[in-house]
Amino acid sequence: MTIDPYSDIPAYKQLAGGVRALIESGDLAPGQRIPSESDLVQRHGVARETARRAIALLRAEGLIQTIQGQGSFVTDPQEAVTVRCRKGTEIAARMPSPDERRALGIPEGVPIFIVRYPEGQESKLRADSNVILFTEE
């Protein structure tokens, strides 16, 4: 994977694309560490900010999670809990605010479900570890 500084596509997006391809192909497996910022800087001859932007892009997609002092790791697909809902239940989804992220203990790049029950209550669920299934009752 090589960066072309003359391409129309910005360097950080090319870089992100390369790492994304490694993740999607399975060359970088879930739980595995991706190359560090310094690795990317040295191997591709870009500035650190460029490498950081590429990493931030993948984090916002939920593909990786970053831990200070350790590195960025391919997101481990959560074993999804199936939440059963009955007729009249309404589902929305959006990105959480930082407060909501803290409250639910979820990392960047993970949306939340807003589940509204027929009675009017509402609950928020992290969308990476829940799927909603419509059942009779």
Add this chain to the structure above:
Amino acid sequence: MTIDPYSDIPAYKQLAGGVRALIESGDLAPGQRIPSESDLVQRHGVARETARRAIALLRAEGLIQTIQGQGSFVTDPQEAVTVRCRKGTEIAARMPSPDERRALGIPEGVPIFIVRYPEGQESKLRADSNVILFTEE
């Protein structure tokens, strides 16, 4: 709203918090432009990168949308289309890849629904303009 450089909370998060409060209170209404990067730099005495990080944070939350050459604007709440689903339908949600974003024409900070029908087909819907409702048929 003032930035305290000695706070434990990084300047860019303080800045984002200030703007977020303006949006949530309605002082900055949907469709309205938020202060430009230069505005934030001058009024709060921070570096441009700090202002940009604050803005990027709000964009990732889906609160604003940015247009090059124009500025960042408070996201206009989409009139949500209600999609009716029957028993056996399964709903997941996640952030889209850039390719999926392009394909669906959606901005940053907007998750997508993955709707799996009982027959096995699957469709992707932008989560900011759709809500899923479980009905009989």
Add this chain to the structure above:
DNA sequence: GCCAATTTGTGCGTATGTATT
């Protein structure tokens, strides 16, 4: 059409702090 001003986008460099190993 043109030019200037404004605003965001990309990219580089540097420094320091914090967390982990």
Add this chain to the structure above:
DNA sequence: GAATACATACGCACAAATTGG
């Protein structure tokens, strides 16, 4: 303590898009 790795924050320059005169 040392080495590694990410986080924050400043500076600078130029490119690209839009707007207004």
